[in-house]
Amino acid sequence: MVPNRRPRAIGILGTGSHLPPRVLTNHDLEQMVDTTDEWIRSRTGIVERHIVDDGVACSDLAAEAGRRACEAAGVDPRDIDLIICATFTPDTICPSTACHVQGKLGNSRAFAFDLEAACSGFVYSLSVAWHFLETGRYRHALVIGSEAMSRFIDWEDRNTCVLFADGAGAVVLGEVEEGRGILSEHMGSDGSQTDLIIIPGCGSRKPASPAVLEGREQYLKMLGNEVFKFAVRIVGEAVEKALEPTGLTQDDIDWLIPHQANIRIIEAAGKRLNLPRERVVVNLDRCGNTSAATVPIALDEIVREGKVKEGDILAFVAFGGGLTWGANIIRW
Ligand code: UT7
DSSP states (O other): OOOOOOOOOEEEEEEEEEOOSOEEEHHHHHTTSSOOHHHHHHHHOOOEEEOOOTTOOHHHHHHHHHHHHHHHHTOOGGGOSEEEEEOSSOSOSSSOHHHHHHHHHTOOSOEEEEEOOGGGHHHHHHHHHHHHHHTTSOOOEEEEEEEEGGGSSOTTOHHHHTTBOEEEEEEEEEEOOTTOEEEEEEEEEOGGGTTSEEOOSSSSSSOSOHHHHHTTTTSOEEOHHHHHHHHHHHHHHHHHHHHGGGTOOGGGOSEEEEOOSOHHHHHHHHHHTTOOGGGBOOOHHHHOBOGGGHHHHHHHHHHHTTOOOTTOEEEEEEEETTTEEEEEEEEO
16 A cells, blocks of 8 residues: 655756847837837836747747756756646647757656747646655656747737737746745636637637638737736735635735836835735836746846745736636645
């Protein structure tokens, strides 16, 4: 009989990220669609974003972020037991981007799969990997959020093209001392709202065809205003629900790392949780909305800047297409 063991404490051993070098500014976008730098800054908080060059795909960004996270964790990429890539802009519909990443890392021992929860994908993936590892059957997981959003954006649609961007962030998970690491999660989804953020074409519902391409249905469509209203409510609520089982309160949060979609959503969340500005991590002015990659990229930035101290309480929170949402509470 298998002995009844306590779940192991699992935490983040190392972080990494990768942004493609090419920068697209609001002024560049002014030349492409009917928009202004002033509108984009004031309505979203975005000033510039990174975009992949021709020939670069989601797994290229993911593998680089993954390599950096492994290096920071002191774990050989070939020794990773589980690779999860959160993305909805994969290299190929089949096989998974995680398998492309595994090949690039020269890893042959892991099982690898993608997790699609749109912008909530990294937060979902962190929880999934946590539960695999806490059984003790696997030692190290590489969890990546990676997006090549620019490939699925309609560069003629000003409602979306000014928002999204490319990039990847990653963490290596492994055993940590009792009382530390991932403490809790809260996840949810609402399948009655699938139309709010959708790529309608080139799936099994509407396979690629001249009509689909002509209707530009291979690109992401979003009812931004509806998503905005939902996001303002759900961000604070998800963090509060994730805090509940931990016995911690919002006052204990040292770092809130929210999905970087809109500065007005982030500010509303900070206000609801009563957090001073300096405890809310913001990089969307430089990075835009990289969907599943926003949280791990922002995390990697503050970790590398030496801001996160042992024992700090971190709250990750994200929301996106599905609709989906989720939050994790972590003791560093
Ligand atoms: O990652 C998760 C998914 N996405 C999100 O989180 C997005 C959430 N939503 C948002 O961030 C905001 O709703 C947006 C930034 C997308 C839009 O801001 P808004 O304050 O909700 O604007 P709106 O959609 O109500 O549009 C206001 C006006 C409209 O013009 P009219 O109808 O009032 O004449 C739009 O056509 O702004 C216009 N507009 C633009 N104008 C200049 C929309 N996009 C642009 C643009 N440049 N790029």
